[in-house]
Amino acid sequence: MFITKFTQKLEEYVQKNPLLYKIMLAYYKPLVKCEIRLAGIECTDKVLCVGGGSCPITAILFRKYTGADITVIDNNPYCVKNAKKFLNKKGIDGIDVVCCEGIKTCCNNYSVVHLAMQVSPMEETLKKLMKDAKTNARFLVRTPKRIFTKLYKAKVDCNKAINSTRHTLFANVGYTMLFRNIK
Numbered sequence: 001m002f003i004t005k006f007t008q009k010l011e012e013y014v015q016k017n018p019l020l021y022k023i024m025l026a027y028y029k030p031l032v033k034c035e036i037r038l039a040g041i042e043c044t045d046k047v048l049c050v051g052g053g054s055c056p057i058t059a060i061l062f063r064k065y066t067g068a069d070i071t072v073i074d075n076n077p078y079c080v081k082n083a084k085k086f087l088n089k090k091g092i093d094g095i096d097v098v099c100c101e102g103i104k105t106c107c108n109n110y111s112v113v114h115l116a117m118q119v120s121p122m123e124e125t126l127k128k129l130m131k132d133a134k135t136n137a138r139f140l141v142r143t144p145k146r147i148f149t150k151l152y153k154a155k156v157d158c159n160k161a162i163n164s165t166r167h168t169l170f171a172n173v174g175y176t177m178l179f180r181n182i183k
C-alpha cells in the first residue's frame with residue numbers, strides 16, 4: 001500500500017528529527033488518550049499493538065499514560081529493527097518489539113489488542129485474533145476518515161463494535177472502534 005510505504009518513510013525521518021517527533025507526539029496524544037478511555041486501559045492490562053512501524057508512538061503513549069506492558073509487532077523486519085533501536089535510544093522500557101505477521105500472532109496472553117490503520121489484511125487479521133484471544137479481550141481498531149478510505153484497505157464490520165470514539169478534524173483517523181471478545 002502506498003500509504004504504508006509513505007508512513008514508514010515518514011517515521012524514519014521522525015526518528016532522526018526531535019522536532020518532527022514532538023509534532024508526531026502532539027498529533028497522536030489526543031487520539032491515544034481517547035482510545036485509552038474507550039477501552040479503559042489500566043496498568044494491569046497487557047497490550048498488543050499490531051503494526052507499530054519504525055516509530056511506535058501509539059505504544060509509547062499507551063505505556064506512558066497507563067503503565068501497561070506493551071508488545072508491538074510489525075511484519076517488516078526493517079521497521080522492527082528501527083523501532084528497537086529508537087526505544088533503546090530514548091530509554092523507554094516496558095515495550096517489546098517483535099517481527100511477526102498480525103494474523104500469525106498468538107494473542108491469548110493479551111487483554112487489549114490495538115490494530116493500526118494500515119494493518120493489511122485488516123478484516124481477516126481482526127477475525128483471527130478475536131477467535132484466539134481470551135474472553136473479554138478488548139480490540140481497538142482505527143478506521144480512516146471517509147475522504148481517506150481509498151488510501152487504506154481496511155474494511156471492518158463496524159456493526160459488531162460495542163462502542164467507538166470519534167477523532168478530531170485534524171486526524172486522518174475518523175473513528176476508533178471497540179470490539180469485545182464475548183464467547
Ligand SMILES: C[S@@+](CC[C@H](N)C(=O)[O-])C[C@H]1O[C@@H](n2cnc3c(N)ncnc32)[C@H](O)[C@@H]1O
Pocket residue numbers: 004007008011050051052053054055056057058059073074075076079100101102103116118119120121125
Ligand atoms: C507505519 S505504522 C503506523 C503505526 C504508528 N507508528 C503508530 O504508532 O500508531 C503501520 C505499520 O503496520 C505494519 N503492518 C501492516 N500490516 C501488518 C500486518 N498484517 N502485520 C503486522 N504489521 C503490519 C506495516 O509494516 C507498518 O510499519
